[in-house]
Amino acid sequence: MQTERTQLALDGGRPIRETLLPYGRQTIEQVDLDAVVRTLQSDWLTTGPEVAGFEADFAQATQAAHAVSYSNGTAALHGIMAALGIGPGDEVVVPAMTFAASSNCAVYQGAVPVFADVEPDTLLLSPNSAERALTPRTKAIVAVDYAGQPCDYEALQALADAHGVTLVADACHSLGASYKGRAAGTLARMSAFSLHPVKPMTTGEGGMVTTDDSALAEKLKRFRSHGITTDLRQREQSGSWFYEMADLGYNYRLTDIQCALGRAQLPRLEAWTARRAAIASQYDVAFAERPYIQPVRTRPDRTHAHHLYVVRLAAGAWREDRKRVFSALRAEGIGVNVHYVPVYWHPFYRERFGYALGLCPEAEAAYESMLSLPIFPRMADADVADVVAALDKVHAAYGR
Numbered sequence: 426m427q428t429e430r431t432q433l434a435l436d437g438g439r440p441i442r443e444t445l446l447p448y449g450r451q452t453i454e455q456v457d458l459d460a461v462v463r464t465l466q467s468d469w470l471t472t473g474p475e476v477a478g479f480e481a482d483f484a485q486a487t488q489a490a491h492a493v494s495y496s497n498g499t500a501a502l503h504g505i506m507a508a509l510g511i512g513p514g515d516e517v518v519v520p521a522m523t524f525a526a527s528s529n530c531a532v533y534q535g536a537v538p539v540f541a542d543v544e545p546d547t548l549l550l551s552p553n554s555a556e557r558a559l560t561p562r563t564k565a566i567v568a569v570d571y572a573g574q575p576c577d578y579e580a581l582q583a584l585a586d587a588h589g590v591t592l593v594a595d596a597c598h599s600l601g602a603s604y605k606g607r608a609a610g611t612l613a614r615m616s617a618f619s620l621h622p623v624k625p626m627t628t629g630e631g632g633m634v635t636t637d638d639s640a641l642a643e644k645l646k647r648f649r650s651h652g653i654t655t656d657l658r659q660r661e662q663s664g665s666w667f668y669e670m671a672d673l674g675y676n677y678r679l680t681d682i683q684c685a686l687g688r689a690q691l692p693r694l695e696a697w698t699a700r701r702a703a704i705a706s707q708y709d710v711a712f713a714e715r716p717y718i719q720p721v722r723t724r725p726d727r728t729h730a731h732h733l734y735v736v737r738l739a740a741g742a743w744r745e746d747r748k749r750v751f752s753a754l755r756a757e758g759i760g761v762n763v764h765y766v767p768v769y770w771h772p773f774y775r776e777r778f779g780y781a782l783g784l785c786p787e788a789e790a791a792y793e794s795m796l797s798l799p800i801f802p803r804m805a806d807a808d809v810a811d812v813v814a815a816l817d818k819v820h821a822a823y824g825r
């Protein structure tokens with residue numbers, strides 16, 4: 426007979442938690458509220474001093490020469506593709522294990538995304554697979570710092586240099602991480618960040634591109650504001666109405682309200698990253714003695730931003746599949762998630778580009794067995810213990 430403690434919530438038992446523990450969550454404190462209110466009461470709601478101030482602070486935090494804000498991380502990636510002049514006839518190599526925006530940015534410009542596989546233990550872009558994906562039409566490689574761990578930038582840069590293509594970073598997960606002592610944001614020609622609420626810090630919606638190249642920084646600024654060469658504040662200061670639209674751009678601007686929030690958040694990023702690392706190591710310790718859970722590995726030559734804590738259900742250790750385990754954990758009040766469906770599985774990619782299952786076997790195998798466990802700075806040690814207890818409970822029912 427199952428007791429109330431061991432019976433799964435899915436089967437009518439009592440859940441480990443009464444309310445759902447989310448997989449990620451923003452941290453908003455009084456300083457954030459004050460900064461936003463101050464900006465709302467100021468003269469500039471957009472294209473004002475908070476934008477330039479946030480960009481300067483962000484560049485300093487990532488040790489990049491330039492930071493150019495965008496309305497979201499997807500727009501930032503689009504800006505990168507446009508700044509490189511990527512267009513119809515070009516190909517862009519992207520890992521299969523990522524959010525669709527990593528490759529959609531190439532499609533926006535009329536280019537073809539070509540998917541490469543990931544390393545099975547880290548789920549980071551495999552340099553060997555990226556090399557096999559290169560053709561004479563390849564213009565760029567997008568390195569995705571999956572879960573917050575920087576890719577193998579030395580190998581990827583060597584590959585890019587050898588073939589005359591540009592290495593760019595989708596660093597939407599890895600703000601605060603580093604590779605061989607170099608900060609995320611300086612590891613590729615241009616790096617895109619997301620400031621969505623589940624990401625390392627937030628502006629509500631928001632994005633940023635960092636680069637050391639001032640010509641690219643100018644192109645990125647122009648692209649986010651209609652392709653126009655001067656902004657309103659510059660025109661007011663110079664007392665002139667004149668402006669020129671040099672290229673077709675978009676309105677991808679981040680507001681002063683959002684930038685003020687970002688400036689308020691940034692000084693706490695380091696402490697938040699440290700708290701994420703502490704939570705990750707509590708999980709690591711717990712799973713070291715639970716062979717039915719296999720965390721995605723971290724390489725020793727880099728630091729991790731721990732945007733996600735991803736595990737795989739060990740082969741042979743479970744009688745039920747991931748779908749069932751996912752549902753059981755959700756019923757226990759644990760907000761597990763899955764990052765990601767291999768991008769080319771999406772109907773748009775299959776129908777538009779003719780991609781089929783089997784293209785990237787490591788990404789596909791990982792997808793079938795993976796779960797993202799809750800991790801965010803304000804998560805308590807007791808919350809971590811709940812997640813581990815729920816995994817034990819579900820494994821007692823579904824494991825072998």
Ligand SMILES: *Cc1c(COP(=O)(O)O)cnc(C)c1O
Pocket residue numbers: 497498499500523524526527569595597598618619620621630631632
């Ligand atoms: C979040 C994310 C993006 C897009 O960022 P938004 O700010 O949501 O547009 C792009 N790439 C990856 C890997 C992401 O996780």
